[in-house]
Amino acid sequence: MSTSGNDIDLTMQRIGAAARSAARVLVKTDKSQRSAALHAMGQSILACEKSILAANARDLEMALKSGAKSAFADRLKLTSASIHGMAKGIETVAWLPDPVGDAEAEWTRPNGLKISRVRVPIGVIGIIYESRPNVTGDAAALCVKAGNAVILRGGSEAMGSALAIRDAIAVGLLRVGLPAEAVQVVPTNDRAAVGQMLSGLGGTIDVIIPRGGKSLVARVQKEARVPVLAHLDGNCHVYADKAADIAKALEIVLNSKMRRVSVCGAAETLLVDAAGASRLLRPLVTALLEAGCEVRGDRITQTIDPRVHAAVEEDWYTEFLDAVIAVKIVEGVEGAISHIGKYGSAHTESIVTEDFAAAETFLREVDSAIVLHNASTQFADGAEFGFGAEVGIATGRLHARGPVGARELTTFKYVVRGDGQVRS
Amino acid sequence: MSTSGNDIDLTMQRIGAAARSAARVLVKTDKSQRSAALHAMGQSILACEKSILAANARDLEMALKSGAKSAFADRLKLTSASIHGMAKGIETVAWLPDPVGDAEAEWTRPNGLKISRVRVPIGVIGIIYESRPNVTGDAAALCVKAGNAVILRGGSEAMGSALAIRDAIAVGLLRVGLPAEAVQVVPTNDRAAVGQMLSGLGGTIDVIIPRGGKSLVARVQKEARVPVLAHLDGNCHVYADKAADIAKALEIVLNSKMRRVSVCGAAETLLVDAAGASRLLRPLVTALLEAGCEVRGDRITQTIDPRVHAAVEEDWYTEFLDAVIAVKIVEGVEGAISHIGKYGSAHTESIVTEDFAAAETFLREVDSAIVLHNASTQFADGAEFGFGAEVGIATGRLHARGPVGARELTTFKYVVRGDGQVRS
Numbered sequence: 152m153s154t155s156g157n158d159i160d161l162t163m164q165r166i167g168a169a170a171r172s173a174a175r176v177l178v179k180t181d182k183s184q185r186s187a188a189l190h191a192m193g194q195s196i197l198a199c200e201k202s203i204l205a206a207n208a209r210d211l212e213m214a215l216k217s218g219a220k221s222a223f224a225d226r227l228k229l230t231s232a233s234i235h236g237m238a239k240g241i242e243t244v245a246w247l248p249d250p251v252g253d254a255e256a257e258w259t260r261p262n263g264l265k266i267s268r269v270r271v272p273i274g275v276i277g278i279i280y281e282s283r284p285n286v287t288g289d290a291a292a293l294c295v296k297a298g299n300a301v302i303l304r305g306g307s308e309a310m311g312s313a314l315a316i317r318d319a320i321a322v323g324l325l326r327v328g329l330p331a332e333a334v335q336v337v338p339t340n341d342r343a344a345v346g347q348m349l350s351g352l353g354g355t356i357d358v359i360i361p362r363g364g365k366s367l368v369a370r371v372q373k374e375a376r377v378p379v380l381a382h383l384d385g386n387c388h389v390y391a392d393k394a395a396d397i398a399k400a401l402e403i404v405l406n407s408k409m410r411r412v413s414v415c416g417a418a419e420t421l422l423v424d425a426a427g428a429s430r431l432l433r434p435l436v437t438a439l440l441e442a443g444c445e446v447r448g449d450r451i452t453q454t455i456d457p458r459v460h461a462a463v464e465e466d467w468y469t470e471f472l473d474a475v476i477a478v479k480i481v482e483g484v485e486g487a488i489s490h491i492g493k494y495g496s497a498h499t500e501s502i503v504t505e506d507f508a509a510a511e512t513f514l515r516e517v518d519s520a521i522v523l524h525n526a527s528t529q530f531a532d533g534a535e536f537g538f539g540a541e542v543g544i545a546t547g548r549l550h551a552r553g554p555v556g557a558r559e560l561t562t563f564k565y566v567v568r569g570d571g572q573v574r575s
Numbered sequence: 576m577s578t579s580g581n582d583i584d585l586t587m588q589r590i591g592a593a594a595r596s597a598a599r600v601l602v603k604t605d606k607s608q609r610s611a612a613l614h615a616m617g618q619s620i621l622a623c624e625k626s627i628l629a630a631n632a633r634d635l636e637m638a639l640k641s642g643a644k645s646a647f648a649d650r651l652k653l654t655s656a657s658i659h660g661m662a663k664g665i666e667t668v669a670w671l672p673d674p675v676g677d678a679e680a681e682w683t684r685p686n687g688l689k690i691s692r693v694r695v696p697i698g699v700i701g702i703i704y705e706s707r708p709n710v711t712g713d714a715a716a717l718c719v720k721a722g723n724a725v726i727l728r729g730g731s732e733a734m735g736s737a738l739a740i741r742d743a744i745a746v747g748l749l750r751v752g753l754p755a756e757a758v759q760v761v762p763t764n765d766r767a768a769v770g771q772m773l774s775g776l777g778g779t780i781d782v783i784i785p786r787g788g789k790s791l792v793a794r795v796q797k798e799a800r801v802p803v804l805a806h807l808d809g810n811c812h813v814y815a816d817k818a819a820d821i822a823k824a825l826e827i828v829l830n831s832k833m834r835r836v837s838v839c840g841a842a843e844t845l846l847v848d849a850a851g852a853s854r855l856l857r858p859l860v861t862a863l864l865e866a867g868c869e870v871r872g873d874r875i876t877q878t879i880d881p882r883v884h885a886a887v888e889e890d891w892y893t894e895f896l897d898a899v900i901a902v903k904i905v906e907g908v909e910g911a912i913s914h915i916g917k918y919g920s921a922h923t924e925s926i927v928t929e930d931f932a933a934a935e936t937f938l939r940e941v942d943s944a945i946v947l948h949n950a951s952t953q954f955a956d957g958a959e960f961g962f963g964a965e966v967g968i969a970t971g972r973l974h975a976r977g978p979v980g981a982r983e984l985t986t987f988k989y990v991v992r993g994d995g996q997v998r999s
Contacts (some may be wrong), residue, residue, distance in 0.1 A: 175916065252939075255679075260961055264950055271942070273972050343601055357972045378802060378973045399995035406997035492599070514990050515676075516603055518695070526688055526993030533997065536989070537684055546695050548781045549802045550974040553989045565960070565977045566938050569950030571823035573830035574959065 159343050166302055167313055167352035169332035170275045174300040176330050178272055182249040182326065187294055189245035192323035193238040196288060200234050206315035207284065214308045219309075226283050237288035237316075240540060244292040247539040250558040251298045265520045265568040270561045272298030277348045277356040278542065279304045279371060281363035284312035290362075290542050291320055291334040297560035300333045302356065304348060307340035314338060350392075351377040354423035360545050360555065365470075372398035380555050382520075382546035384496035385415030386470045387528040390487040390513065391435060392504030393427030399525055400431060400436050407501065407528040409442050412474050415544055416499050416531030419470050420477040423452075428480050437474060448478040467494040484509045488516050495519060497546045499531040515555045520545065583767050591776035593756035594699045598724040600754050602696055606673040608751065613669035613716055616747035616758075617662040620712060623743035624658050630739035631708065638732045650707050651733055661712035661740075664964060668716040671963040674982040675722045678990075684740055689992040694985045696722030701772045701780040702966065703728045703795060705787035708736035713991045714786075714966050715744055715758040721984035724757045726780065728772060732766035738762060738905060770777045775801040784979065786967050787893075804979050806944075807972035809839030811952040812913040814937065816928030817851030823949055824855060824927045825862050828949040831925060833866050837896050839968055840923050840955030844891060844901040846911045847876075850980035852904050863900055872902040891918040910942050919943060921970045923955040944969065944976035 180188075196203070207229040214227055250270045257267040257460060276299045280286045287303055291458065294301035305313040313336045321331035337344050345511045349371060359376045361371040368381050391400045406419035418440050421439075423432050436455045439446050447462035448450070459478075466477040467490070481487050484502070491500055501523040502513040510524040521531050531554070535542025538556030551559035598798060620627070631653040632936075638651055674694045681691040700723045704710045711727055718725035729737040732797075737760045745755035761768050782802045784949040785795040792805050813831050815824045831842035845863075847856050851873065860879045863870055870876070871886040890901040891914070905911045908926070915924055925947040934948040945955050951980060955978070957965025962980030969975045975983035 178942065258961065259952065260959070264954065264959075266960060274942075378971075396995070402995060402997050412997055510992075514992075518602065518698075519988065521989045521991060523991040524993060525995050526991055529995040529998040530991060530996070532998075535684070535688075536690060537682065547802075548986050552985075552987060562972050562974075563976060564943065565945045567945065567947040567950055567954065568934075568938075569948060571820070571826060571949050572954070573826050573951040574834055574953040574956075 159339055159341050161348070162339060163337070163344055163347040163352055166335050166337065167275075167355035169330075170300040170302050170335060171355050173330040173333040174272065174274045175550045177295070177298045177300060177333055180298060182252065184329070185249060185251070187243050187327045188295055188324055188329050188565060189241055191242035191326045192292065192295070192320045193245065193325070195323035196234060196316065196319045197236045198243065199315070199322070200231060202320060203234055203312065203315040204229060204231070207241045207312040208223070210284075210299050210309055210311045219308065227312075229284055229312060230432045231330070233285055237285045240289050241292040244296050244540050244557070245287060247296065247557060249296060250561050255563065262572050263570060264572055267566045268563050269566050270558070271564050273560055273562050274357040275355055276301045276560060277304070277359045277377075278302070279345060279348060279359065279361045279363070279367065281367060284309040284316065286362060287313045287316045287336065288320070289540055291541055293542055293557055295333055296557045296558060298456060299560055300335075301511045302335050302337065302348065303347060304337040310336070310340060328516065346374070349377075360542050375426060378550070380543065380545045380551050380559070381545065382415060382496070382498055382544050384470045384498040385417070385498040385531075385544070386420070386468065386494065387416060387418045387498055387531070388420045388422055388487070388491050388495060388500045388527060389418045390422040390500070390502045391424060391427065391431050391485070392484060392502055392506060392509050393424040394506035394509060395424075395427060395431060395503040396505055397431060401434060403503050403525065403527050404435055405438055405442055408439065408444055408476050409474065410527070410529045414529065415470075417472065418476065418501075418528045420467060420479065420494070422490055424481055424484075424487070425480045425482050432480070436478060443474055445475040446478055447475065449480060451480050452478045464471070470496070484512050488513065491517055491519070498544065499523070499528045501526060501528050583763055583765050584771070586763060587761070587768055587771040587776055590759050590761065591699075591779035593754075594724040594726050594759060595779050597754040597757040598698045601719070601722045601724060604722060604753070605775060606883065608753070609675070609720060609722060610669050611751045612719055612748055612753050613665055614714065615750045616719070616744045617665035617669065619747035619750070620658060620662045620740065620743045622664065623739070623746070624655060627658055627736065627739040627743060627931050628653060628655070631736040634708075634733055634735045643732065651736075653708055653736060657709055661709045665716040667963050668720050668981070671981060673720060674985050680904050685995050687994060688996055691990050692987050693990050694982070695988050697984055697986050698723060698781040699779055700725045700984060701728070701783045701801075702726070703769060703772060703783065703785045703787070703791065705730045705791060708733040708740065710786060711737045711740045711760065712744070713964055717964055717966050717981055717984060719757055720889065720981045723984055724759075726759050726761065726772065728761040728769060734760070734762070736765060743882055770798070773799045773801075784966050802974070803967045803970065804967065804975050804983070806839060806920070806922055806968050808842070808894045809922040809955075809968070810844070810892065810918065810920040811840060811842045811955070812844045812846055812911070812915050812919060812924040812925045813842045813952060814846040814905070814924070815848060815851065815855050816907070816908060816926055816930060816933050817848040818930035818933060819848075819851060819855060819927040820854060820929050821858060825858060827925065827927050827949065827951050828859055829862055829866055831953055832863065832868055832900050833898065834951070834953045838899050839951065840953045842898065842900065842925075842952045843893065843895050844903065844918070846903055846905045846914055848908075848911070849904050849906050856904070860902060865997070867898055868898055869899040870902055871899065874903060875904050876902045894920070908936050912937065915943070915952065922968065923952045925950060925952050967989065
């Protein structure tokens, strides 16, 4: 679709107004209505499989014509299986606990006022993501679950697929009497539309969630004039303490690094307690090397094996997202905490130790969204937390940290019930 | 103090680094240490009464010399009583429940991982406020209570007083072994220092809280590159439903508007249900007029009394902060909700009714930080909520809404305890 700057302004204003109006309807729904909406959305996606696959085939053809690589086309491609997976994902979200309307605290004041803090929808969520079209279904489901309207801006190559998924979702929403505009897809590839979303569409968008590579997230964090829930880096650490069980340490380090190297919860640096290095360092480094991981070590680590490369200062800051790990000797749990404070990205860090006092110090003092004791950093995931689904992981300090699930897509308000109280 | 731009940069960088370093110490404290710190801060303020009063006298003299009005000087002036009040306020905060370290949710996953969501300090809070020097003590106390370091930038005329209060607080902090830099006051009047705070001091300030007039808050909201907890307007509404008890309605409307007209929780518009107007409108309008309140009414309201002025469109948007109220007839609770949605500022709104179904609709659908049933809007206050103290009221949608007390000055992290779990 080709649109002029002025057309884009109008399109985005219309989308924003429709989203706000849909949010006003959603805020009136109860848990059973939202759950029915999700079931209907999932069923409708199954019913629309043919048209979604056809739209996806057109997207793929265009992408290949304009010279897309095959890895890229793979991410873009939808199959009958992936459409069933999307529908199943929405169904899963439908069965999750619904946070909206829950009173998370209630108390009565001496004057008889009953105060409760009640979870309510945030309002309108903007999600900006890259090529995978199936994100459209997942993200829409979580937003509707939490009673929010959502404006989705996916990868430009997947726009036709996203619009077809939106059409299917719209049918589901309408079937249960909710506005189709609760889930909208920006129907233009023009990057000006992203700029408009980042400006908040004149107060319409309450929060932006970017999903994608570092450059996308960095742009969003830099330019957004509304709050952003995201993480820029997942520079995660495993610290093997002098009191670590070596079998657990081996399993946890290998899993944290190598289970999937491209996820944000993958470990990027291994810290080894100097007091335990003679026992721990060689088996850990050897196991990593044997597993096909490149090891970049400090001076002591380099003495373990000739295959260890010399780490440079930059390595401690780096999220490799690859089969590469930096390894460093530190002075006990305090040394680990201080290294993580300097080089970490406040995402996810794990301590391996049988010393519970050391573990508690680490868990308390490491200032990251997720801190683990004797477990793999790869558990940094909404599904693994029991959230059923997530729209991402946040490392900011306000509102949401760690996996962003349905609860984090809500906010709260105070409801005060009285019987004529006035203030003296 | 006169400082060049370069000096200010250096000063602010030093303040930021010291605050971050103090926050790292505070995050290690437990509830009893923070409580001891607050008791020591309060005692030290009492012990330093003479030097604080002397500094305040110099501030006052300078302000009067440069032509300050007497109302302004009144707000600036500290007395022995106000210093005792400040110490007592800090003591009150010391006795409040301490949110830090509380696990607000805990669950165990099928694989045995124990996950808890634990409240932790935010880190470094920046507070920008206007002339009243006693804010220095209150704000410092709440921030330390929640385990945060704070950078305070008060009104330039009160800088000497604020620095003297900081000196007293520093003595208290040092006496319990905490860094004096947990509470810092910006020691320059240069507005560039504010700009630096709004930019976050290179990632040092996690959140900014402005306290003061609308122009201050607007500037902070517009320019800040870090999250802001604040409210711009308190355009609060009382809606008198057709099923309102007239005695309650009279008390609540008068109290909401007239108890104190200059607070953000004061009512600015009265909405009256058309179906109850013949019973409610005349007594309410008459009582307001008799109480000395100017009434700006819609066409029907103007027929009640010749003293009623004609309301213009702008009045529905206006936070008068004065003995002025706008009055409008609306079509039932839905009409009230829709008026508030269009003109309100999402601060505080109250419904007066004996119809509990109407009340629940209002409480659910009015999208404000605080919604009340049969109670005065002037309860919009941290102390009235039982928070002991507040650093302000927030109307944003993320993290904190309503009174910002110690809990809202914390965030959370996930603590995961395992026994060697890895992800399959």
